[in-house]
Amino acid sequence: MTETILANATVVLPETVVAGTVVIRDGEIADISEGRSVPTGAINCEGDLVMPGLIELHTDNLERHLEPRPKVDWPHKAAIIAHDAELCSVGITTVFDALRVGSVTKKSGDYKKYAREVATELLDMRSRNALRISHYIHLRAETCSETLIEELDSFTAEDRVGIVSLMDHTPGARQFRNLDKLKEYYQGKHGMSDDDFDVHVSHQLALKEKFGTAHEAASVEGARRLGAVLASHDDTLAEHVVTSKQYGVTFAEFPTTIEAAQACNDHGIAVMMGAPNLIRGGSHSGNVAAHVLAEADLLDIVSSDYVPGALLSSALLLGDLWGDVARGIRTVTAAPAKAVGLTDRGRIEVGKRADVIRVKRVDGTGTLHGVWVKGQRVG
Helix, strand or coil, rough: CEEEEEEEEEEECCEEEEEEEEECCCCCEEEEECCCCCCCCCCCCCCCEEEEEEEEEEECHHHHCCCCCCCCCCHHHHHHHHHHHHHHHHHEEEEEEEECCCCCCCCCCCCCCCCCHHHHHHHHHHHCCCCEEEEEEEEECCCECCCCHHHHHCCCCCCCEEEEEEEECCCCCCCHHHHHHHHHHHHHHHHCHHHHHHHHHHHHHHHHHHHHHEEEEEEEHHHHHCCCCEEEEEECCCCHHHHHHCCCCCCCECCCHHHHHHHHCCCCEEEHHHHHHHHHHCCHHHHHHHHHHHHHHHHHEEECCCCHHHHHHHHHHHHHCCHHHHHHHCCCCHHHHHHHHCCCCCCCCCCCEECCEEEEEEECEEEEEEEEEEECCCC
């Protein structure tokens, strides 16, 4: 029997915050009690927050480690280890690693399918207990592409695919309705000339026309076959949300307008927004600001998106905005767990999996003073 006692803590329960002690035993939360006493052998948390480990549903962070510079293919196992350690260091104890399937085939022939290979390596490392935190696969299904179906078909129900998201990056639609913003993004990231950008837009529109409908249907069926939750992405209009509901979408990633977020709420679809949007005060694509949705009670889940360390800060920020710390923390713990059907974690409750973090408040953010996964200290 292994036991850890976190005492004199500010314990974040699902609906409230109390001064108390959390006992972790054999990988589970064994007991919760109120009071400031520190039993012999306990860790004195000195009033720090003790909360569930953070649950991340959508992050591109692994891709950043796989390609740290344009056209630099980093050794995959080293990239996975670095990614795993980085997430652990910011309090994320469960992650759904986003891997892109169905990318556009470049005319130069330099597009290489990578999702299947990386998923195999990640699952192998998990089976060898080489990773600190819990990993699942999130397949980002690019419907405006050429290779989606063959890539999607390479995954099976044994691959821990927890999420399939419907990605439509057609120029002039959804995330990039504003073509000037799209141009700014591609020229900044890929160094495209004006002519290159015009060719890209024309090519994407042609792909959408040729494959869009079939790829959307294949993605919905793929999620069903894999036993994965289906997510929408960048819903903009109420009609998009109606379609999402018909497909069986559980949560909406980054709706771009208040109209879409309200429609999600009306249809029982959880709304997820990006932590960078929340912390920066606005969207880099010119879409609706996350704080606007939070103030309208239309924000349910937060994702770190492209800044892993932003997840904890955003939850604390929301707790301050709402005047309810427990509610803010739910957006990165209990709410994402519910959206993907993980019933064993995301809450400080007796019998739940002991994925727990200790956090010291530092002004508007927090610093990690301990990370436990299944009761084992990993950070």
